[in-house]
Amino acid sequence: MTLKRRAFLQRLAGALAALGISESGLALMSDRYQQALAQPTRRKLALLIGINQYPESVCDCSPAHGAALNGCLTDVELQQELLTHRFGFQPNDILVLTDQAATRQNIEDAFMDHLVNQAQPGDVVVVHISGLGSQVHLSNENRLVSSVVPVDGLLPSAxxxxxxxxxxxxxRLLLQAVSTEQVATVLDLGFMPVGRTIHGNLRIRSRPNAPSGQISAAELAVQERLRSQVARLPQVQHSPESFPGLVLSATSGNHIxxxxxxxxxxxxxxTYALTQRLWSTTPATTLRVVFNQVIGTVKQIAGLEQQPALSGQKAQRQGLTSSYFSPIAMPNADGVIRSVEDDKVQLWLGGVPATVLDNYGASLLTLVASEGIAVPPLLQVRSREGLIGKARLLSGEGSxxxxxxxxREVVRVLPRNVGLTVALDASLERIERVDAISAxxxxxxxTPVIAGEQPADVLFGRALPAQTLTASLSPQTLVSPVPTAAETPEPAPQPGSYGLFSLGRDAIPNTLIPEAEAVKTAVNRVTPQLKTLLALKLLRxxxxxxxSSLGVRATLEMLAPEERLILQQETSRAPGKPPTNKVTSLLIEEAVSxxxxxxxxxYRLLNYSNQPVYFLLLGLDSNGSVFAIHPSDASSLAPDNHALIAPGDTVxxxxxxxxxxxxxxxxxxxxTYLVFSRQPFEQTEQALQAERPSAEVHRMMAVLNPLDVVQALLQDLHQASSGSLASSEVPADSYRLDVNDWATLSFVYQVVAA
Known part of the structure; x- marks a missing residue:
């Protein structure tokens, strides 16, 4: 992609980059980020940079399939669609640099011409950078600095x-030179060199090694000119060593x-977790909770190796005035219509969670704004390629x-034959991979696949020795398996033993043993855990x-060793507004709960809809075991013994x-997953009763058949939505779930030693 302005190619403006990003409340960060974008201002400017196509002389590795990275242009698209259709940025005010256009000179020129020379006090500025980060050893100063790698960032040599x-x-100086304090910088890259480009089944966004070199005299001159320019800004106060506004980073410190x-x-x-959540938020949404969900989504996939963080001059500011961060009413959504031809509609679906989109069937969507339309159009997805769905007009006014x-989503259609994909770790020898595929x-x-080549849900590999990536980054976080009980750690696994890992190579509890074994034996041993992981995938x-249009709210509270609120979630599209929540400000502001x-x-569960709702709680503890909790008091039970919350009540x-x-x-x-429905969970209860003593009907219980229970749950939700769509319109081998009839709220938290 080329620059939109020829002047960029002649203008010199210093811009090298990097970030020392501290760990702070991502929840707090998200609040400021959402509000900074949504507030009414005279102008909103954005610079979006994404680089996949790094040459080997820049990235210090052999690019797989011709590209060092694969997702940076998608990140730019996700951010561009969000800014345009959710926050009202004008297309001409968004400048995009990708791949060969993202040279260091062009990046510097873009900062100067598009942002520094145009932004006025009170404007909103968003900068997004996806690509490779790096640490660089300054040989003449004997210190390490962080950097962003442009497409022409050739490695220094002797x-x-x-x-x-x-x-x-x-x-930092380029951002400080912008004449507004309302600057949000999103950095989806890392800086820690870890000696490789693949981690589990995920691609690392940093150079594998830290090069040594020197800063040029020209670069030092650029920095000095920028310092002089920043000092002349009359209405903007910047701390010399801080990034202005907010810096939202994908990771921090010695993490990837x-x-x-x-x-x-x-x-x-x-980027996907952040932008997807911002598509669904409303001004009334508790944004701390929303962005705790963002970090939870990241950690569900990457584990503890990736630590999103917030820094910047405004990161810790409290009590911001409404005139500064006053959000405007913007409709939330799941996607955008790209084109219409007769009854064929092309949809961009980046507002749908990635795991759901990966299994999206013939789902139904309708327009967000359908006022004045006698019969609102109903669109059914027929196929999907990446983020683009092809839909047809099923009913309503196509004109x-x-x-x-x-x-917005109306009916979610999911295939009944969803499976689990297991990636075979790159550390396995060829004969081990052959044996694993057979097993x-x-x-x-x-379904087994080779790690790094295809999408996957879980990783199968060998236990790593003590000198692992994680051990080298953080002594407190080990890639070797966590103990099965806090008091009795299990023996360390031998390098020849096999087990299951998250895609970010965190060991899945109870899948590693201390003895060496054959691949086939290991696969047979972990088969029960595979069923649990499939159940968890279906639940997600x-x-x-x-x-969801079901009006419910759930708050996670700690009673001991101290009383505090941990997390809160509520549905964002329920009719009307939820009751004012006076305790939201008491929620903790940690990056991870x-x-x-x-x-x-x-859990404190509120039903603010006008109909009673049934509920069910399922969870996965840090030991990898599934559990269910039922209420113990008769007041929360319906006559048929199902858990029920009356309209306006709390349980x-x-x-x-x-x-x-x-x-x-x-x-x-x-x-933990709180599932709410307008209909009782009859089949789910039967599946739970199959293994539960009658004396413990309403107590916490271990779920020994999680796949059966979750499949029964999906069938219950399918039955509750049976009146939403003619059966002839949905494949017989699918579940159809109406957003008016169910809600599932997900809570992710980290268990630490007492």
Whole structure:
């Protein structure tokens, strides 16, 4: 892609870049980011940079399939669609630099011409950069600095020792030279050199090694000119060593940033999670909770290796006035109409969660704004390629359809034959991969692939020795398996033992053993865990806090060792407004909600709809075990013994008197899913009753058949939505879930040692 302005090619403006990004509240960060974009101002300017096509002489590796990265252009597209259709940026005010256009000179010129020379006090400026980051050793100063790697950032050599990257000091000065304090910078890249480009089944966004070189005299002169320009800004006060506004970074410190792969597209985990959540938020949404969900989404895939963070001069500012961050009412959505031809409609679906989009069937969407339309059009997705869906007009007035209109999910259609894809780790020898493929073949609904080549859900590989990537980055976080109990750590696995890992190579509990074994033996041993992981995948496909019209709210509270609010979620498209929540400000502002082992928890569930709703709680603890919790008090039970919340009522799960939900070890991530429906969970209850003693009908219980339970849950939700669409319009081998009839809220938190 070429620059839009010829002047960029003649203008010199210093811009090297990087970031020392501290760990702070991503929830707080997201609040400021959302509000800074949504507030009414005279102008909103954006500079979006994405680079996939790095030559080997720049990226210090052999690019796979011709590209060092695969998802950076998708990141730019995600951000551009969000800014244009959600936050009202004018297309002419968004400048995009990708691949060969993203040279260091062009980046510097773009900053100067598009942002520095145009932005006025009070304007909003957004800068997004996706690509490779790096650490660079300044040989003449004997120190390390961070940098953003432009497409022409040639590695320094003995003959040509000059550094061609965009260095941290220059990037900070370029941002400080912009005449507004309302600057949001999104950086989906990392800086830590880890000696490789693939981590598990994820691609690392940093140079594998730290080059050594020197800053040129010309670069130092550019920095000095920028300092003089910043000093002359009359209305903007910048701290000399801080980035202005907010810096939203995919990672921080000695951690990695990665991109993921889905069917038909790749994207930065951070960018997709961030932009997708911003599509569904409203001014009334508790944004701290929303962005805790963002970081939870990242960690569900990358594990603890990626640590999104916030820095910048405004990062810790409290009590911002409404005139500064006053959001405007903007419709939330799941996608945008790209084109219309007769009854064929092309949709951009970047507002749908990536895991759901990967399994999107013949789902139904309608227009966000359908006032004045007698019969609102109903669109059915017929096929999908990447983020683009091809739909047909199923019913309603097709004449009202036009490009640029926002669409929302109405009925989610999911295939019944969703399977689990297992990536075979790159560290396996060829004969090990052959044996693994043969061993996985007879397991129903499980498909093996080679890591790094195709999308996957889980990784199969060998236990790594103590000198692992994680150990080298953070002594507190080990790639070797976590102990099965906080008090009795399991023996360290031998390098010859096999097990299951997250895509970011965090060990999945109870899948590694201390003895060496054959590949086939290991695959047979972990088959029960594969069924649990498939159940978890299916459960995640029901999460719809952004699209559900069922008015519910859930708040996670800690009762001991101290009382505090941890997380809160509510549906964003329910009719009317939820009751004013006076305790939201008490929610913790941590980047990841952490709970010590032994904490006593409860959920406070509110039904603010005009009809009763049934509910169910399923969870996965940090030991990899699935559990269910039912209310113990008869007041929350319907006559048929199903858990029920009346309109306007609140239910505590479990009740304070029960005191039986204590966080168990080991340290790791835990997930909880609150599922609400207008109809009782009859088949789910039957599946749970099959293994539950009658005396413990309403207590916390282990779920030993999670796949059966989750499949029964999907069937219950399907039955609850049976009146929403003629059966002839949906494939027989699909579940159809109406957003008016169900809601699933997901909570992710980190368990730590007490």
């Amino acid at each position: 003959e040509a020792p000059v550094i061609h990257d965009v260095l941290e000091d220059t990037l 940033a990665v991109e993921g792969q889905w069917n038909g597209f790749s994207a930065g985990l951070f 009202s359809l036009m490009a640029g209109q926002l669409v 996985f073949a007879p397991i129903a609904r499980v 496909l029901t999460v719809n806090s952004g699209s 952490t709970l010590p082992v032994g904490s006593q928890l409860q 505590i799960v479990p009740p304070v008197s029960a005191a039986d939900w204590l966080v168990q070890g080991p340290p790791g991530l835990a997930e």
